[in-house]
Amino acid sequence: MALRRYEPEMHSEYQARINKVIAYIDANLSGDLSLEQLARVACFSEYHFHRLFRSLIGENLNEFIQRRRLETAARALYLNPKDKVIDVALNAGYDNPTSFFRAFRQYFGSSPSAWRKKAAKEWAESQLSRKNSLRAQNSKIGNVLDPATWQILQGTSKAQTSSGRVEIRDLPECRVVYRRYVGRYGNPAITQMWGELFDWAHANGLLMKDSSFIGILHDDPSITAPEKCRYDACLIVDQNLEPDDALTGRFRGGRYVMYDFAGTPSDVDPAWDRVYGEFVINSGCLADNRPNIELYGPNSVIDPEKMIFRSKLCVSIRDF
The missing domain is CATH 1.10.10.60 (Homeodomain-like)
Structure with a gap:
């Protein structure tokens, strides 16, 4: 046989x-x-x-x-x-x-x-x-991306690196190509996974100056055990794209409180605390059960050497 x-x-x-x-x-x-x-x-x-x-x-x-x-x-x-x-x-x-x-x-x-x-x-x-006991030193994403990919991600924007603006927006449903990580949030393996997604997208002609990405945090790390937390690194793609060598799915969309973040990976956790402590409770809405997301638009990379980037930290909400 x-x-x-x-x-x-x-x-x-x-x-x-x-x-x-x-x-x-x-x-x-x-x-x-x-x-x-x-x-x-x-x-x-x-x-x-x-x-x-x-x-x-x-x-x-x-x-x-x-x-x-x-x-x-x-x-x-x-x-x-x-x-x-x-x-x-x-x-x-x-x-x-x-x-x-x-x-x-x-x-x-x-x-x-x-x-x-x-x-x-x-x-x-x-x-x-438990999370801190598993914490490792953050790797630099610059070590896993080729220069051409960096050039596309960094773009030409001269926007300031300030953060703090808050808004409520409805995000549309969309199709994504993604990679999934299961484990502690903040692990350098997530950075590595993003690098692999970027390189795959670049090799397949899908990484453009106006590309947008979504990081989906499926679990609440204050409740779910670190080793069971799920994170998806997603590239928004055309509705009809059907790649043979990548996972595809759908981002459900919906209403979010969105906080403009700019900083390094070590700044993210305090920023999430601020989103909940200052903005969600004053939004006039209830927190929803949909996952939190990180929304990365064009020119999200500010300084690859210092690991400075910009994104929108988004908490799902619903009406009372």
Whole structure:
């Protein structure tokens, strides 16, 4: 019997289908997340799907769904203190309040009401401690990009490097080519991944002076364990683009509080704190469950040697 050799592009196809399922789960936590439905989304048989999911994600399907429901509920509880606990539970996919209270206490070690009062802060501090223990010195992206790519990204803009402007905008849905990283936010591996995406886009004629990029932070690092945080580096592309050697997906769009940031990677965490502490709470809206994003327009790179860049830090919001 002839054996088929391993094809890396086939692994990418499997990963793309599982990523599609994960996006569906995050967008439908209160909907039908049965094995049958999710296998249909992935275009896999039910028999193989849950095994493939565990192999690629490192968690079984039910564990992943339970974790995402609880993490989403925990985030809503401390960001939107006026929301009723029962409504938070329902939005996260729990029809039975008793089941929600039991699962929440088992996972976070406190009741939902205690979480709002004190435990959320304690949990966030413990997660920050874990993140800092894993922190490594930031690498320089200049070491992983060729000069031609840098020239395109840096552009010719002479705009000032100031930051601080805030606005509320509705962003459209769009198609993206992306690469995914799973692990601690702030890891130099994210910088490396961006470099790989830039070089791929340049080699395929997709990196232009007016190219725009989106960094999608799928998880809240104050709640989700550092090693399970997901980050997508995305290039916005034409709706009809179907590359054979890259993952494609859709950015859902929606309404965001957008903060103009300019600085180095070490400045990003304090900037996110300011967005929440000063602007989200004064926006007249509630924080939504859609992921936070970093929006990079043309001329985002200011100084590659000093690692100074500009972006918009965006928090998803919704009406009260």
